Amino acid sequence: MGDPALSRRGFLTATAAAGLGMTALSGCGGGSDSGSSGTTTVEWWNISTTEPAKSVWAALAKKFEAQNPKVKIKIVQLENDAYKTKMTALTASGKLPDIFHTWGGGVLQQQVDAGLVKDLTAPTKSWADGLLPVAKQPYLLDGKTYGIPFDIGMxxxxxxxxxxxxxxxxxxxxxxxxxxxxxxxxxxxxxxxxxxxxxxxxxxxxxxxxxxxxxxxxxxxxxxxxxxxxxxxxxxxxxxxxxxxxxxxxxxxxxxxxxxxxxxxxxxxxxxxxxxxxxxxxxxxxxxxxxxxxxxxxxxxxxxxxxxxxxxxxxxxxxGGGGHALRADAPQAAVDFLKFFASETTDVELVKKTSVLPVVPAAESALSDANLKLVQAQLKAATGFQLYxxxxxxxxxxxxxxxxxxxxxxxxxxxxxxxxxxxxxxxxxx
Missing domain, CATH: 3.40.190.10 (Periplasmic binding protein-like II)
Structure with a gap:
């Protein structure tokens, strides 16, 4: 949902492209703001355009906002090919969303090399160390963490x-x-x-x-x-x-x-x-x-x-799986959201409602689907793993x-x- 989830893909129409272009200009690389209301807006780009994930993720954003009254999560969702096309253009422009979907690997490496991605090693260490190691692998570049997984699979x-x-x-x-x-x-x-x-x-x-x-x-x-x-x-x-x-x-x-x-x-x-x-x-x-x-x-x-x-x-x-990365100067609220999204409580909900495989070991007990258990067993027995x-x-x-x-x-x-x-x-x- 690749991915997952990743589900994943369809090109933009000219109208949609124009509309998303406006969103990008208003939000990317500087969309987080603390106005007179003192509210920080965090723009979150993802590819969960199908149900049930689309609704589940929207509800999680609302839950985070309720827990953090001074934070507003602005969701932008694109199907996979449209997302990749748009992100390629944004990478070239030097402006990325606050929080954005990543599969890791060479694409993330290119964004990191361009100085566009936040190093999450220190700010996430206290809780990211507990995530499933194989799930974190695609986002570890030169020994540093540049993304946090929410899914892993094959x-x-x-x-x-x-x-x-x-x-x-x-x-x-x-x-x-x-x-x-x-x-x-x-x-x-x-x-x-x-x-x-x-x-x-x-x-x-x-x-x-x-x-x-x-x-x-x-x-x-x-x-x-x-x-x-x-x-x-x-x-x-x-x-x-x-x-x-x-x-x-x-x-x-x-x-x-x-x-x-x-x-x-x-x-x-x-x-x-x-x-x-x-x-x-x-x-x-x-x-x-x-x-x-x-x-x-x-x-x-x-x-x-x-x-x-x-x-x-x-x-x-x-x-591979799905992960989230942050633009280099993303606000603390974006880091807080990643922690919220990678918590046991959230992962259990994702496993139960959206059929992802758990990245938090304690959430594995929530996995009930026989086929997904089979996928997980194949992953655990894997002697080699190739990213998309x-x-x-x-x-x-x-x-x-x-x-x-x-x-x-x-x-x-x-x-x-x-x-x-x-x-x-x-x-x-x-």
Missing amino acids: VGFWYNKALFKKAGISAPPATWSAFLDAVKKLKAAGVTPLALAGKESWTGMYYWAYLAMRTAGIAALKKANDDKDFTGAGFVEAGQHLKDLVALQPFQKGFLGAAYSSPTGQAASVGNAKAAMELMGQWAPSVEADAGKGIGADLGFFPFPAVEGGQGTVTEVFG LDQAYAPAVGQQVNDSVAGLIAGSKSPQDVTQAITKTAKEEQ
Whole structure:
């Protein structure tokens, strides 16, 4: 909700962009004010645009305001792609919101390097030390804390058990060849195997990223970024495996124009039992229920399959979580809000109401959903963890990964084209 949560994405219309531009000018990099009323306004940008998170987060802001009468939380919410586009522009302008969503990694590093992000090491140490270590990892840069997590999780396949049974599939596939066989069986049974939001390039990236992890290995992804060279055989092979999947025409009709969380999009296709699977993060069940109807007990989860002959294993997982960072000169009230949001009381509420995985160890007892428990078990057993590529890498490189993979899925790029385009952008970023 990636993420989570992260749910995540859709470009701004011209009108919306203009409106948000006005918000940014009035609030970012100086929106906190202490006027004659003595009230401090804190602007909070997040991507929780779907229910139940949208309402839960708004209620938490009101609760914080009630506890802090001299603080006003101004919420700005954008879907994922729109958010990333806007934040890229704000980073370039040198003006960030008081509190803003972050996935950590290379994007946060760029903002930190530009001197735009507050070092939270000292002001949060008394309470942040108690948070789940793996959840904090993406926000630790050069040994310092620049973000506070509210979620952690991984991407995997969410599937409809009833549709699998209809197609004669007795168990989730554990290998890529078995996965392709499952896709063929679903199609033969008249079931759409996979839902994909082709309009939003991040959704397709998940396939290529996982296939690269399974073929080249998780260490190769870091080395390729360090060396600025993604043309290795394992990465080309990942693209070929994805091309083989696309050749089976597994996605829903009109997928290239489909959004993620719209009523006719990817999540709704699974939530309305019109598609058997989607490759998505731990936030998927809540978005499926919000965008569609949800399929209840028929919903299951399985990790991305192993690729025969590959360097990676199924215990190496891909994903991340959501966190909050602060602009460099954010007021103390913003730090106080992060502490409030990372408290056991708040985390229990988030776990119970929004299906996030706990970042406060004491909140783990609030986790009741069987599938989310399975995700958590996979995370705990993980032998390797790869952050979302569009966040782990520099922004331009991450965007190129998304766009090139989208081109491969649409049929306009070859597996070699994808690796060459990413490599070219990586070298340009040196």
